[in-house]
Amino acid sequence: MIDVQRLRVLRAVAEHGSFNRAATALHLTPSAVSQHVAALERSLGAQVVARSTRGVTLTPAGQIMVGAAESVAAELEHAQQRVDQLNTGRVQLTVATFTSGGRLLLPGALARLMPAHPRTVLHVREGEPEDTLPLVRQGAVDVALAYHFDGPLPVGPGSTSSLEWTPLLEDPLHVVLPQGHRLARRGALDLTELAAEPWVLGCLKTESYLRRFAERAGFAPEVRGTTTDYFFARSLVAAGMGISLIPSIALTPAIPGLCTVPVTPPGPIRHIGVATISNRDRPHVATLIEALRAQAMRQHHTLP
Structure with a gap:
């Protein structure tokens, strides 16, 4: 019989990446956490974590048991x-x-x-x-x-x-530019055409996507601002700070002085x-x- 408390401890170890941090979260000692994990491994007959000087990581058996712990x-x-x-x-x-x-x-x-x-x-x-x-x-x-x-x-x-x-819903991202931008009247834009542009982005994941794409295309985007709010990012574009990459559902309400252009397929979604x-x-x-x-x-x- 698998002990539910031991599963709870393993889940905390997986979440925090170390016995010490898991012990703090669970109000236990690191020794008690280690004993719970060792007892779980004995009952399963399999190692559930791999220990190293940089912390602990789940083994394949550990991943199965963390999934079971969360289901329980x-x-x-x-x-x-x-x-x-x-x-x-x-x-x-x-x-x-x-x-x-x-x-x-x-x-x-x-x-x-x-x-x-x-x-x-x-x-x-x-x-x-x-x-x-x-x-x-x-x-x-x-x-x-x-x-x-x-x-x-x-x-x-x-x-x-x-x-x-x-x-x-599929939510494609669009390029947002000032209305007077040289590319504002284009029917669609390839992101490589924007390699020299300064960027203002409204989400860290959008920035991560842009950097991955830029690396594959051979350029490094100049990101001048990152916010956690797409409306704020579009406001900065309207102020002339740069251009942005915004999901369709975040393009409203409209901001005067901006133009929205789709990304050439296959674009980010x-x-x-x-x-x-x-x-x-x-x-x-x-x-x-x-x-x-x-x-x-x-x-x-x-x-x-």
């Missing part, structure tokens, strides 16, 4: 929610979302959810996918509105198999969707996902 944590959290519903007649629903996606899709979806499930107590929290998707796997968040570019979902250590991903663990016995979650899908279909026809 999620099931226990959902069981607690069902018990609370029996006691109070109310059900808790925690939704996480990134800013631009939440602004576009969430209000309309919630307007459909609440009349259908009036006993739902709703909580909304903002965060980037690399922070919110692990919370879904752990049961701390029921639904995460998230996105990814051209790689796997950023869910952290362990298996991603416990996550159910429902695609909602954010894939927006919903992550959950399971909708089983959770009709309020299923209703919200369907409402988000309907909202995404309506918005698809209005995007640039």
